[in-house]
Amino acid sequence: MCPSDAQPAHQRAEFDLDVLAPNGLRRGRTTGSCATAAVTAALRLLLHGEEVAEVEVLLPDSLHFLRVPIMRVFKMDAMAQGLVRAEVLKDGGDDPDSTHGATIFAEVRRNATGEVRFIAGAGVGTATLPGLRVAVGEPAINPVPRAMMRQAVALQLYGADLNSGAGGFDLTIGCENGHQIARKTFNPRLGIVGGISILGTSGIVEPMSLATWIASVEVYVRVALAGGADSVAFLPGKIGRDFAKDVLGLPEKRAVQIANFLGDSLDFTQTALAEEGRRLPVLWLAGHPGKLAKVLDGVWDTHSSKSNMAMGVVARIAAERGYPAALVEELANANTVEAAMERLKMEGDPARAQALWMDIEQRIGACVHGRVPAVDRVEVRLFDLHGNRLGA
Incomplete structure (x- = not known):
């Protein structure tokens, strides 16, 4: 276990999705939590050479972390500093969620800018109208999920060998069949084209809540x-x-x-x-x-x-x-x-x-x-x- 893994467990309590919501229904993971888990798993392989089946995602409440299973994680080329992809199954619990059962993925590679850059992968939309939480032309990845992913990058950089590259990363976030899924949402009306949005303010889907x-x-x-x-x-x-x-x-x-x-x-x-x-x-x-x-x-x-x-x-x-x-x-x-x-x-x-x-x-x-x-x-x-x- 690398130092970045021990930190959330010691400082935060686990948010257990097996504990039912007050209405007796099962909670789920937001697309933001899924994307953050995929980024974490990809970085674990890229920076530490570890293929993991589960990661911990820090929740925005600063009190809890969430255990998220990883479907698969792999290098997309043979280069040591190449592209790594990780995939997570979106589980919306008992909430009627159009993205429930979708595969959320992250493709991660280093960049020379020293910055974390977000890119809309296949199935994630791009904003084309003003008034959204992201600027026109930006991937439809809301501010809280972006903050969660930036935090995941910072945690995984702790103790990593950075001699072979700067601490910048390109995070390409996508959703398999996201273009089709988005047709069931209000994204087309909101001017978000090309797929779903990566959402969530708490990291947890409250079932059937308002x-x-x-x-x-x-x-x-x-x-x-x-x-x-x-x-x-x-x-x-x-x-x-x-x-x-x-x-x-x-x-x-x-x-x-x-x-x-x-x-x-x-x-x-x-x-x-x-x-x-x-x-x-x-x-x-x-x-x-x-x-x-x-x-x-x-x-x-x-x-x-x-x-x-x-x-x-x-x-x-x-x-x-x-x-x-x-x-x-x-x-x-x-x-x-x-x-x-x-x-x-x-x-x-x-x-x-x-x-x-x-x-x-x-x-x-x-x-x-x-x-x-x-x-x-x-x-x-x-x-x-x-x-x-x-x-x-």
């Missing part, structure tokens, strides 16, 4: 804001998508499907704008009031398991606008917000109903604006389940 979903929303928000966008639209679902495309004329990348994560999306927006030191002229919210009106009750995660339905909000504002008490009670007791809409239609005064919905839109906009002060104006448009506009 963390990956929320992280992807942050990426979509940043891509939407990139390039000095003067307006973007947040859509909780498919409702409002046609409005963003056909009425607002926004390109697809400027319309973000935020699901139930309105609060997170707004926070991501504020952070990104602050980092860029600029303001966003207008943020559009387009969707069903069953989701968006919940913010008027202080609800920012609109999933039904996290909040009550929004009929009470509609009823409360209807009361404030002078609707009869009996009708207000019917609205509050409706089974769904859609049913409340139908009840309002039965009143036979569409102009009054439109005014109610416009009032709700304006209140939502004001509430949301308080969470994103870097946005000049928030515009809200509400629609029924058929995509019909509720306001005037």
Whole structure:
């Protein structure tokens, strides 16, 4: 065992993937952990002449390491300072992960620059649009996996014989069949071409957790804001998508499907704008009031398991606008917000109903604006389940 191997075991505890997550499902390894393991194994052969079946990967929490099996590691030519390749099986645990079962590989060779350089191998994409965590033209290898791999290089250099070359390395990271796998992801929409992304902020895949979903929303928000966008639209679902495309004329990348994560999306927006030191002229919210009106009750995660339905909000504002008490009670007791809409239609005064919905839109906009002060104006448009506009 070389000194670089003893260090993580002595300083950190092992993260045991056999211990199930709280929901009873199995955790897995991120593509970032797999790539780091492959780099480590390749360096072990290149620098120490050791073919290993398992390596330890230090996790970003500075507290744990992960044992990762190596499928195979071999020299790709006969030269002592030549190219070495290592392969790792991506195990996403019980999480529905498009890269589960894929082979992540690293091809490592020395370079004369003294620097660690990242190269997109076959099946790993390249960024072509601004707003991602990596610059345009760079391999789609996110910052945390890059940091993990740089740390792996530093650890393997400890005690190695560097007389025959500088401490620089080219790390070519790839994924077998990654081009096909990427079609199942949002990479093509995000402007990542040629394959998958090497991702992960913790090194561990939490099964069926919302963390990956929320992280992807942050990426979509940043891509939407990139390039000095003067307006973007947040859509909780498919409702409002046609409005963003056909009425607002926004390109697809400027319309973000935020699901139930309105609060997170707004926070991501504020952070990104602050980092860029600029303001966003207008943020559009387009969707069903069953989701968006919940913010008027202080609800920012609109999933039904996290909040009550929004009929009470509609009823409360209807009361404030002078609707009869009996009708207000019917609205509050409706089974769904859609049913409340139908009840309002039965009143036979569409102009009054439109005014109610416009009032709700304006209140939502004001509430949301308080969470994103870097946005000049928030515009809200509400629609029924058929995509019909509720306001005037």
